[in-house]
Amino acid sequence: MSEPVLFIDDQDRYDRLRLISWWDQERIRAARVLVVGAGALGNEVVKNLVLLGIGTIYLIDFDLIEASNLSRSVFFRDSDCGQPKANVLASRARELNPDSCVVPIHGNVMLEVGIGLIKSLDVVVGCLDNREARLWVNRLCWKANVPWIDGGIQELSGVVKVYTPPDGACYECTMTANDYRLIQLRYSCPLLKREDIQAGRVPTAPTIASMIGAWQVQELLKLLHKLPTDSGTALVFNGLSNHSYKSKLPRRDDCLSHETYEHIHQSSFTHQATVAEICAWGQQLAGQELSISLDRDWVEAMTCDSCHDQEKIERPALSVSHGEAICKCGQVRRPLMRCEIPPTAAFQSLTLSTLGIADWDIIKLRSTDGQEWHVGLEPMEKGIHPALPCSNPAATTSSRGHGHER
Ligand SMILES: [Zn+2]
Ligand SMILES: [Zn+2]
Known part of the structure; x- marks a missing residue:
């Protein structure tokens, strides 16, 4: 048996990645990922996903770009203000690496993403700033039996949580009575006030968005390569003290999210x-x-x-x-x-x-x-859910912003 020869090919975009002993670029190219949220974290996550050459990336966000996003979002420009975040981020990301098919959905994850889409994915990455959407994504992923990686940032600190249904704790397992109360509050008056869902205007720096977004994508790489992950664990980083720790999340047996669709009758x-x-x-x-x-x-x-x-x-x-x-x-x-x-x-x-x-x-x-x-x-347009390789992403852009215009 001879030693494996390290062959350096500077013309290969992924050469330095392939040198990693356990790396499987074909697995990464075949991967299907949904990124929920195209804000500061979403920009960083998508940046890393396309640099890696992830084959298919769905990206959903209902928001439009505002000047206040420009300090934390590497893909947005002044001239993009007023444009949908998802569409702008998707088209800029394709410039960074045309190998990645980035499909934007300008819409609300709570209205526009079906469980069938989730089931077709390898991983969902949450780049959200509110409880309702996290809870919804958590339930979708549990029903579809697909792992999701939640990221949260505030000031210079952040947290990453990897959830792998049907085992371990989920997002809802850790929700407190106060979390439920805050969600209920929005529904009780008697209808959800659209403007409130955006109340999460959290103070953050671009630096922590880079760090937590990168951490989420590293966990995603481990999931794709079937390496051990800290599933059901909070990975916490305090940026002021540079203190980081892991905290195992408790699984709650009466948690309402633990419903996995086992037997599906396809129509x-x-x-x-x-x-x-x-x-x-x-x-x-x-x-x-x-x-x-x-x-x-x-x-x-x-x-x-x-x-x-x-x-x-x-x-x-x-x-x-x-x-x-x-x-x-x-x-x-x-x-x-x-x-x-x-x-x-x-x-x-x-x-x-x-x-x-x-x-x-x-x-x-x-x-x-x-x-x-x-x-x-069945999906409405087979074209927006392409099998690899993605031939013409620009033509498959979906814009379904109804119901949440601003
Ligand atoms: Zn749970
Ligand atoms: Zn009346």
Whole structure:
């Protein structure tokens, strides 16, 4: 047996990476990753992912670029202000390395990302600044059984957490009563106030964004190479004291996030199918009548107790703003919320999309006795979910910003 020869090829973009003993550039090229959030952390994470040559990177953010982002976001320029963060970051990232296919989604992760997309991925990287979105991403990843790496930064400090369902602790396991209270607060008035979700204007420096973003990507590399990771552990760095430590997170057995979809019945429907179509198909499958069970409230209508005016809304509560709850007469209207949709006359012609079901989602059908069937939907455009290699990313850009314009 001869020693492996180290062959240096300066013309190969990935040569210095390939010299790492355990490195598998083909594995990295085949990898599919979703980055949630295109702010300071998202910029740093995407920078590292494209330098490494990660094959497919989905990037979702509903925000637009503002001047205050420019001090911490390496890909944004003054002239980009007012443009969607996801789209600008994706196109600049492709310049850095055309080998990476970066697919931007200008939209809200809580409305636009289906479990089917998550299931097609190797890893999700969270670059978020609020509890609601983290909790949502956590539940999506648990249902899809896909690991996710959460990053958080504040001032000069930060934390990285690697979650690998179905084992170990998840994000929700560590949520305190106060965390739930703060989330509930947003939903209780009675509808989510869109502006509040952005309240997380956390003070941070670009330096800690680089450090934590890099740490997240290093953990991602370990997951891709099946190296040991600190799953279910908080990796904490205090930038003032230069103190860093690991803290094992406790797993909570009654945690609501620990639901993994084991058996999925794949349908040929997209989320443009109607309630009648999917329920009829489900009835064939189950031999009994089924309803669609939503994971969150959907607003059927709003009623005014004062002037008795009623208006059809037919949108997920999440996309209804507080302002819309105000009646013409000035009173606050009462939302009629549902999370169970039967195939009755009132609902049968509605599309799944109208119910707030995302593209490429996996939906839940439920019988009257509480049995559940998980049904996979097909993606709307096969083109935005390309098999490698990605031929023309510019043509596949998706912009789906409805419901959260500013
Ligand atoms: Zn949990
Ligand atoms: Zn009224």
